[in-house]
Amino acid sequence: MNTTILSARSLSKRYGDGIALNNVDLDIAAGESVAIMGASGSGKTTLLHTLAGITSPDAGSVNYAGTEVSALNETQRSKLRREAFGFVFQAGLLIPELTAIENVALALMLNGVPRRDAEAQSAGWLAHLGLAGMEARRIGELSGGQAQRVAIVRAQVTGARIVFADEPTGALDSHTSANVMSALLAATAGRGNTLVLVTHDPTVAARCSRTLYMHDGVISLAPAAHPDATPPPVAHPVSTQDGSTFMQNQNWAGQP
Amino acid sequence: MKSTFSILWLTSRPSSGSKAVIALPAVAFALVTALLLIVLAGGLSFFTNPAQDDEFGTAGAYQMLAALAVSLMVLPILTLGGSAARLSARRRDERLSTLRLLGATAALVSVMTIVESTVIACVGVLAGVVLYVAALPAIALIPFQGQALGLDKLWLPANVLVIAAAALILLAAVSAAVGLRQVVLSPLGVRTRQTAPTVHWLRLALGGVAAVGLYAVMSTAMSSPSLAIVVVMVCGGFAGGLAVLNLMGPFVLKWLAGIGLRRAQTPVKLLAARTVLESPKAAWRQVSSLSMTSFIAVIAGTGLALISAAGESSNPAEMYLTGDMRTGVLITVVASFLLVAASAGVNQAAAVLDRRELYVSLDRLGMPRSVMDAARKRAVMSPVRLVTVGSAALAVILLFPLTGAALFFAPLSLVVIAGVLACGIGLVRLGLAASTPVLGKVLAQ
Numbered sequence: 147m148n149t150t151i152l153s154a155r156s157l158s159k160r161y162g163d164g165i166a167l168n169n170v171d172l173d174i175a176a177g178e179s180v181a182i183m184g185a186s187g188s189g190k191t192t193l194l195h196t197l198a199g200i201t202s203p204d205a206g207s208v209n210y211a212g213t214e215v216s217a218l219n220e221t222q223r224s225k226l227r228r229e230a231f232g233f234v235f236q237a238g239l240l241i242p243e244l245t246a247i248e249n250v251a252l253a254l255m256l257n258g259v260p261r262r263d264a265e266a267q268s269a270g271w272l273a274h275l276g277l278a279g280m281e282a283r284r285i286g287e288l289s290g291g292q293a294q295r296v297a298i299v300r301a302q303v304t305g306a307r308i309v310f311a312d313e314p315t316g317a318l319d320s321h322t323s324a325n326v327m328s329a330l331l332a333a334t335a336g337r338g339n340t341l342v343l344v345t346h347d348p349t350v351a352a353r354c355s356r357t358l359y360m361h362d363g364v365i366s367l368a369p370a371a372h373p374d375a376t377p378p379p380v381a382h383p384v385s386t387q388d389g390s391t392f393m394q395n396q397n398w399a400g401q402p
Numbered sequence: 403m404k405s406t407f408s409i410l411w412l413t414s415r416p417s418s419g420s421k422a423v424i425a426l427p428a429v430a431f432a433l434v435t436a437l438l439l440i441v442l443a444g445g446l447s448f449f450t451n452p453a454q455d456d457e458f459g460t461a462g463a464y465q466m467l468a469a470l471a472v473s474l475m476v477l478p479i480l481t482l483g484g485s486a487a488r489l490s491a492r493r494r495d496e497r498l499s500t501l502r503l504l505g506a507t508a509a510l511v512s513v514m515t516i517v518e519s520t521v522i523a524c525v526g527v528l529a530g531v532v533l534y535v536a537a538l539p540a541i542a543l544i545p546f547q548g549q550a551l552g553l554d555k556l557w558l559p560a561n562v563l564v565i566a567a568a569a570l571i572l573l574a575a576v577s578a579a580v581g582l583r584q585v586v587l588s589p590l591g592v593r594t595r596q597t598a599p600t601v602h603w604l605r606l607a608l609g610g611v612a613a614v615g616l617y618a619v620m621s622t623a624m625s626s627p628s629l630a631i632v633v634v635m636v637c638g639g640f641a642g643g644l645a646v647l648n649l650m651g652p653f654v655l656k657w658l659a660g661i662g663l664r665r666a667q668t669p670v671k672l673l674a675a676r677t678v679l680e681s682p683k684a685a686w687r688q689v690s691s692l693s694m695t696s697f698i699a700v701i702a703g704t705g706l707a708l709i710s711a712a713g714e715s716s717n718p719a720e721m722y723l724t725g726d727m728r729t730g731v732l733i734t735v736v737a738s739f740l741l742v743a744a745s746a747g748v749n750q751a752a753a754v755l756d757r758r759e760l761y762v763s764l765d766r767l768g769m770p771r772s773v774m775d776a777a778r779k780r781a782v783m784s785p786v787r788l789v790t791v792g793s794a795a796l797a798v799i800l801l802f803p804l805t806g807a808a809l810f811f812a813p814l815s816l817v818v819i820a821g822v823l824a825c826g827i828g829l830v831r832l833g834l835a836a837s838t839p840v841l842g843k844v845l846a847q
């Protein structure tokens with residue numbers, strides 16, 4: 147579990163005069179759930195996009211499981227994102243004309259899974275996250291929390307080894323946010339996969355195994371708990387059959 | 403006030419991604435203006451310089467045909483103008499975020515966007531007038547009643563010109579305002595509906611009844627000895643057929659897209675079928691002018707075939723009339739092709755911009771751009787194919803005695819029809835291709 151799956155070295159990215167990433171080094175171990183916190187504009191989204199091969203850094207490199215992401219061309223990176231990564235955005239960004247199950251099945255179909263199998267697998271996952279009976283609903287007929295759970299299923303149905311989530315609970319109330327977070331953790335770290343999550347909510351961050359802080363494009367660790375840069379022992383989420391997850395987090399030391 | 407103008411100036415310079423949003427409507431308006439003026443000039447020339455009349459009522463038939471052609475063209479022309487203006491109104495969304503930071507109100511942004519859309523339309527209209535003047539010498543060569551139309555008959559009176567231009571500019575302003583109200587973007591960046599809209603099967607039933615009635619009237623009228631009456635009936639059948647098509651079209655598109663959805667095995671087919679199902683009426687609107695083109699093509703093919711098979715008429719005026727009908731029909735078909743291609747480009751550019759955020763997110767998820775582009779094009783092209791073939795088939799049935807005869811006496815007519823329809827489909831593809839760079843730019847941001 148402690149093998150590094152994603153590592154970034156000396157990442158830098160500027161937009162005009164502004165520095166979004168300033169010489170960032172980061173190692174993420176397989177099975178970890180990493181929360182990234184920080185003020186708006188501190189570079190969290192840019193970091194997430196650079197790690198996922200959406201944005202190219204000006205300098206530095208990203209290595210995913212032995213593959214140099216920054217060396218891939220646009221088509222190869224698109225394929226990598228489709229096959230190995232999953233994404234959950236703040237506003238689900240599901241396709242509104244498609245039903246819940248079609249949105250999920252589409253991710254599998256893009257990887258060449260026949261439609262019938264894709265829909266069967268998707269139905270199982272949707273039921274697992276408490277969405278049984280809602281397969282045929284259009285996205286507009288789902289609540290915000292339900293739509294976010296569909297997005298989580300879409301991100302994980304292909305067996306993505308890393309799920310990147312950018313403020314996935316940012317538009318939800320605290321109760322729904324807790325449910326969605328449970329679903330997200332169960333679907334990712336709960337199955338041995340990795341979660342990299344950006345959040346403004348300390349209670350959401352507290353449920354991840356590690357929290358990092360960004361400030362003006364620089365990463366810092368929680369002061370008390372992480373005096374050095376090596377990844378701390380990971381608290382593994384405990385997943386139950388119904389999809390809820392109980393997390394103890396010894397590492398989170400307080401709010402920024 | 404000074405700051406208002408500096409904001410207007412700041413944001414009126416297009417970003418690299420939005421040049422198409424300015425260029426496409428301007429080009430569309432130039433095309434719309436030129437076509438409208440040419441159609442008006444051609445139509446009016448039959449009233450200002452009527453043909454010599456005879457016992458068959460030839461002059462009246464010319465004027466009726468001209469009026470029919472003008473009325474058929476005007477609606478698609480104005481529709482294209484409206485979509486062009488709505489496309490330029492999309493620029494508001496791109497500005498809103500910047501302008502909010504600068505302290506502008508949403509109302510100011512809206513007013514600025516309407517002003518800008520209108521200015522773009524003005525530029526397009528001016529270019530269209532130039533295009534009209536430039537095209538006149540070529541149009542003047544088109545023979546009617548045995549001689550070239552002539553430049554002198556095609557100059558529109560200044561007041562007609564000014565009124566037409568003013569009407570188009572007004573249309574642009576109104577459409578932009580309507581467009582601003584319609585495109586209320588949700589946080590998802592698309593117009594989301596709670597449930598898919600429904601298209602009632604009653605459309606199909608009504609359309610079927612109307613088609614049968616139309617057929618009965620047509621087949622009795624066809625036996626009339628007067629060519630003028632036959633012409634009137636053909637035109638009536640044409641207008642009636644279009645009405646039937648418009649009634650049944652959305653339902654048929656919905657029904658076939660439903661079949662396509664169930665059978666879809668690839669992401670492209672799934673997405674395309676759902677896009678059509680999302681709004682069969684909108685899908686129909688986008689291709690309905692092609693149904694007219696297809697309809698005209700069948701009638702033209704039939705007419706050409708019968709003329710060549712029947713030999714020369716003894717009455718010279720009537721002889722000219724049949725030849726001139728062929729000319730008029732060909733002109734109408736060419737203009738329709740241009741309109742369909744232009745509106746496919748403009749509507750698709752608008753659709754891509756409407757869904758900017760969704761396309762960006764799909765790109766991030768790793769959906770290949772080729773899949774997005776293919777799905778988008780298929781959602782237009784499959785109705786196009788359907789409408790082309792379906793309308794042609796309906797025209798064949800409605801004119802059955804004539805089309806049957808044409809098929810027997812002159813199979814060449816079939817080749818003409820097929821060629822004309824293939825051209826139409828090719829042109830729509832070209833129009834769609836013009837919107838592909840917009841997707842590329844949206845994704846590159």
Ligand SMILES: Nc1ncnc2c1ncn2[C@@H]1O[C@H](COP(=O)(O)OP(=O)(O)O)[C@@H](O)[C@H]1O
Pocket residue numbers: 161164165166184185186187188189190191192193847
């Ligand atoms: N596409 C872009 N163009 C220009 N500037 C950008 C772009 N994306 C991000 N930035 C800038 O980079 C900085 C970091 O942004 P971001 O990573 O989105 O921050 P966060 O997600 O922490 O709010 C900000 O100053 C932002 O304005």
Ligand SMILES: [Mg+2]
Pocket residue numbers: 190191192312
């Ligand atoms: Mg962000």
